[in-house]
Amino acid sequence: MKITESTSLYDNLDQMSVNEILTNINNEDAKIHVAVKSQIPKIEQLVTMLVDRIKRGGRLFYLGAGTSGRLGILDASEIPPTYGMPHGVVVGLIAGGDKAIRKAVEAAEDNIHGGWNDLKKFNVNQKDTIVGIAASGGTPYVIGALKDANANGLLTACITCNPDTDIAKEADIAIEAIVGPEFVTGSTRMKAGTAQKMVLNMITTALMIKLGRIKGNKMVDMQLTNKKLVERGSKMIMDETGLEYEEAKRLLLLHGSVRAVLDNLKSNAS
Numbered sequence: 519m520k521i522t523e524s525t526s527l528y529d530n531l532d533q534m535s536v537n538e539i540l541t542n543i544n545n546e547d548a549k550i551h552v553a554v555k556s557q558i559p560k561i562e563q564l565v566t567m568l569v570d571r572i573k574r575g576g577r578l579f580y581l582g583a584g585t586s587g588r589l590g591i592l593d594a595s596e597i598p599p600t601y602g603m604p605h606g607v608v609v610g611l612i613a614g615g616d617k618a619i620r621k622a623v624e625a626a627e628d629n630i631h632g633g634w635n636d637l638k639k640f641n642v643n644q645k646d647t648i649v650g651i652a653a654s655g656g657t658p659y660v661i662g663a664l665k666d667a668n669a670n671g672l673l674t675a676c677i678t679c680n681p682d683t684d685i686a687k688e689a690d691i692a693i694e695a696i697v698g699p700e701f702v703t704g705s706t707r708m709k710a711g712t713a714q715k716m717v718l719n720m721i722t723t724a725l726m727i728k729l730g731r732i733k734g735n736k737m738v739d740m741q742l743t744n745k746k747l748v749e750r751g752s753k754m755i756m757d758e759t760g761l762e763y764e765e766a767k768r769l770l771l772l773h774g775s776v777r778a779v780l781d782n783l784k785s786n787a788s
Contacts, residue, residue, distance in 0.1 A: 520680045521696060522653050522710055526703045543708070546701050550709055553679075553695040554716045560693045561717060564675050565724045567691075568647055571673065572607065572729065576645035578722075579637060580610045583627030583659050585707045586651040586677075586714060587612030588619055593718040601731040602739030602775060608722060611636050613659040626659065633663025644671040649721075652676065653710035655683025664688035677717050679710040693717055738776040751776045759783060 528534075528542055568578060580590025591610030597603050613632055614623025626632060637648065648667040650660035655678035664674045665688050676689035679697055686692035695713040700706060726732065731739050736754050740747055748767065754776045755766035769779045 520654055520656070520683075521698060522679050522700065522706050523704050524699045526699050526701055528701060531702065543701050546698075546709055547712065550695075550697050550713050550716065553697045554713055554720075557693045557695055557717065558720075560691055561720050561724075564647075564649075564691045564693070565721055565728070567673060568721070568725050569728045571645055571647055572725070574645055576647060577606065577640075577642075578608045578725075579640070579642065579646060579648050580608075580651060580718070581633050581637070581648060581660055581663050582611075582651035583613035583618075583657050584622065585711050586653055586657070586660075589711060589714050589718060590649075590651050591619060593715075593722055597722060597726070599741045599743055600737055601726045602741060602777075603726070603729075603731065609640065613657075627657050628659070630658040630662035633659045634666035637663060637667070642667070642670070642672060647673040647675065650674070650676040650685050650689065651678075651714055651718075652683075652685050653679045653706040653714065655680045655685040657685065661685050661688055677714050679706065679713060733777065733780070736776065738780065740775070742770070742774065755779050 531539065572578065580594055582590050591612055594608040594610035597608045598605050612618045613629070614626030617623060618626060648664060650664045652660045661684050664676065664685065667674050668688060674689045675691040675693065676685045677693045678685050679695055681694055681696060686694060695717060697709040697713050700708050700710065702708065738754065740751065742748050742751060748770065751770045752763055752767040755761060755770060756763060758780055759766070770776065773779045773782055
């Protein structure tokens, strides 16, 4: 039996007090960062290769079903507004298509050709990287996609929460965050999902930093999509230049990004 499907270490959950439930969930969650930490060498290997490949025009595709697919889409969707990257550099795909983001699509994850068919719509090529996400490590939609990606010369990786899985056998780089049985037996939206989200955060954050999308510790290329982000960007400019808020905000709205403002000021000063 897969570890993610094995029986919870806790029984009689329905007889626990609310405090006991929350405390025990928290105790289990404390195991997640240890599991993820053990995979840093594999994550580092993937990020290092991604930096070079994306600089050469490659793309990063996340592929998954259910919770795993949704987590990939979440991570991919946040890259353009957070780092100013063009849409389409990091792409999340889910078995069953966009409608599966909100509502499960019956049997979509069991289609072994579905993942590769979805990837072909993007004209994937040997510069691209495919990361399959599957807590169980046995999702046919993901396994089939990785197998076909390998056959076509793409770099492949996976994020799973079981050892020695079929998905890992198809991946050039296998990230295996083994978090143990779930508090609710088989509910991989819990520890497994959290571990996957942590790994995804690490991949794209490190990638964007090494691609030059961060200055110091600031998101200087973020899109100004709401009032909060305009205020954040204005404060960044104030911190870097000593300008007053209103002037910093005026320049930000004029040039469209913190980086553009700083580059413009530097150019005018030289």
